[in-house]
Amino acid sequence: MKYVLMFVETEEFAKELEAMSPPELEQAYQRVNQWFIDHAAKITNRGAKLQGAPSATTVRLDGTEPVTTDGPFMEGKEVISGFLVIDVADLDEALRVVKTWPGCPVVEIRPVES
Amino acid sequence: MTSDTAADELARVVREHAGRLAASLVSLLGDFPAAEDLVQDAVEIALRRWPEEGIPDRPDAWLFTVAKRRGVDVLRRQENYRTKLAQLQWPVPPASDDRLRLIFTCCHPALAREAQIALTLRVVCGLTTAQIAAAFLVPETTLAQRITRAKRKIADAGIPYRIPRDDELAVRLNEVLAVIYLLFNEGYLSSTPDRAHSRDLVDDAEWLTALLAGLLPNEPEVTGLLALIRLHRARVAARFTADGDLVLLQDQDRTKWDHAAIADATALLTRTARRHRSPGPYQLQAAIAACHCEAPTWADTDWHQILVLYDMLLLVEPSAVTRLHRSVAVRYVHGVRAALSELDDLDATLQNYPLYHAIRAELLRADGRPSEAHEADRHAIELTSNPAQRDLLHARIAKN
Numbered sequence: 245m246k247y248v249l250m251f252v253e254t255e256e257f258a259k260e261l262e263a264m265s266p267p268e269l270e271q272a273y274q275r276v277n278q279w280f281i282d283h284a285a286k287i288t289n290r291g292a293k294l295q296g297a298p299s300a301t302t303v304r305l306d307g308t309e310p311v312t313t314d315g316p317f318m319e320g321k322e323v324i325s326g327f328l329v330i331d332v333a334d335l336d337e338a339l340r341v342v343k344t345w346p347g348c349p350v351v352e353i354r355p356v357e358s
Numbered sequence: 359m360t361s362d363t364a365a366d367e368l369a370r371v372v373r374e375h376a377g378r379l380a381a382s383l384v385s386l387l388g389d390f391p392a393a394e395d396l397v398q399d400a401v402e403i404a405l406r407r408w409p410e411e412g413i414p415d416r417p418d419a420w421l422f423t424v425a426k427r428r429g430v431d432v433l434r435r436q437e438n439y440r441t442k443l444a445q446l447q448w449p450v451p452p453a454s455d456d457r458l459r460l461i462f463t464c465c466h467p468a469l470a471r472e473a474q475i476a477l478t479l480r481v482v483c484g485l486t487t488a489q490i491a492a493a494f495l496v497p498e499t500t501l502a503q504r505i506t507r508a509k510r511k512i513a514d515a516g517i518p519y520r521i522p523r524d525d526e527l528a529v530r531l532n533e534v535l536a537v538i539y540l541l542f543n544e545g546y547l548s549s550t551p552d553r554a555h556s557r558d559l560v561d562d563a564e565w566l567t568a569l570l571a572g573l574l575p576n577e578p579e580v581t582g583l584l585a586l587i588r589l590h591r592a593r594v595a596a597r598f599t600a601d602g603d604l605v606l607l608q609d610q611d612r613t614k615w616d617h618a619a620i621a622d623a624t625a626l627l628t629r630t631a632r633r634h635r636s637p638g639p640y641q642l643q644a645a646i647a648a649c650h651c652e653a654p655t656w657a658d659t660d661w662h663q664i665l666v667l668y669d670m671l672l673l674v675e676p677s678a679v680t681r682l683h684r685s686v687a688v689r690y691v692h693g694v695r696a697a698l699s700e701l702d703d704l705d706a707t708l709q710n711y712p713l714y715h716a717i718r719a720e721l722l723r724a725d726g727r728p729s730e731a732h733e734a735d736r737h738a739i740e741l742t743s744n745p746a747q748r749d750l751l752h753a754r755i756a757k758n
Binding site: 245333338340353355 | 515518
């Protein structure tokens with residue numbers, strides 16, 4: 245089954261990242277890289293790291309006219325920072341992959357419609 | 359046979375067979391929701407017909423035949439299922455007990471707690487939606503939606519029908535035990551002497567735990583939960599007066615307790631403790647219950663031992679509610695004042711918990727502060743929705 249992993253950043257996580265020294269930051273990136281290597285067989289080539297929430301633009305089409313606004317569709321302390329499609333046997337395997345994720349503190353798992 | 363025991367017998371038979379049938383049908387069809395629908399359908403037909411026609415000699419074969427026949431009709435569109443069902447023969451090969459897989463699927467952590475409870479009762483214990491709704495006092499439509507959503511999630515999210523891997527078993531087993539424990543608590547606290555019209559969830563909780571203990575004989579916490587449930591049940595005859603009023607542990611007639619059941623449960627607990635080192639939270643709670651059960655009178659209670667057990671429990675599982683219960687032991691070991699100062703620390707966390715105020719009221723009364731005690735009892739009444747507990751608190755206020 246294919247699942248989309250949606251990576252979610254929190255304000256605290258962003259602050260922690262900012263406070264890191266260059267070597268600490270380098271180590272954090274290393275851990276994430278290693279995770280990608282460890283799970284390479286399950287990771288499809290679909291996915292991306294997204295630019296920050298301030299770069300988002302939202303268009304609402306449920307009114308008479310499309311309305312364009314600045315920012316993500318939901319204002320909040322948690323924002324989606326990237327996504328990835330994995331291909332695994334079932335939810336338990338997806339959970340195993342996600343539980344070892346060394347990056348941002350929240351990950352949502354959604355099955356892809358087949 | 360009174361209608362009550364007939365209903366108990368019916369429940370027992372359905373419980374014994376519905377889960378097995380569900381487990382083999384899920385294995386066969388590879389489709390949890392479809393298999394579950396077939397079993398539920400067969401159970402509902404059985405509950406309509408058995409009270410009139412009598413329980414068949416082979417209830418399992420009866421349920422199987424109905425589920426299979428209905429299945430071939432209902433699943434007409436799915437050619438694949440129909441073929442598989444048509445090939446299904448009775449008896450199903452007794453290879454392994456698939457109900458363990460069923461339990462782990464129903465209690466998967468990706469399902470909400472309420473859904474885990476409802477699914478387990480329906481799929482593993484063979485309760486109908488109406489019975490579960492009545493037991494939890496929620497509208498049947500609400501419960502039906504909860505179950506439909508949960509089954510859809512199992513199918514859509516790819517929740518596997520499998521016993522967890524060894525390295526995941528401990529965590530997943532905790533989830534299952536938490537579901538059964540909640541079920542037990544709900545049944546125990548909401549129970550009344552007159553339960554002719556409601557399903558006794560405590561029965562289901564004990565049965566589930568015994569099933570789990572049989573399937574996973576080397577898991578000490580499963581045995582611990584089983585002993586805990588049995589120790590509570592052993593005191594059930596003394597929990598209510600003839601008029602149906604709740605009787606507190608300290609006022610119970612201990613000759614009414616089931617002392618044989620207490621001895622069995624205590625022996626079970628001791629055997630488990632001998633085989634495994636550091637006891638987990640269910641074993642510790644059972645050990646506390648055993649201390650109470652073994653005391654010939656309230657005055658003979660071994661409070662020092664109980665306090666030690668509470669301290670161990672707080673180490674493995676810190677919780678404000680455990681500290682609240684511990685405060686009762688503190689009172690009898692270190693005095694009322696010490697217990698009251700324990701409660702002061704919990705005030706912020708347990709402000710909306712009725713038992714906090716009820717225990718505080720008792721301590722205040724023992725400390726010679728009746729008006730504050732009165733106020734605390736009033737507070738407890740405002741917070742509790744359980745009629746038997748409310749009556750008890752009202753009686754206490756009237757008496758003091």
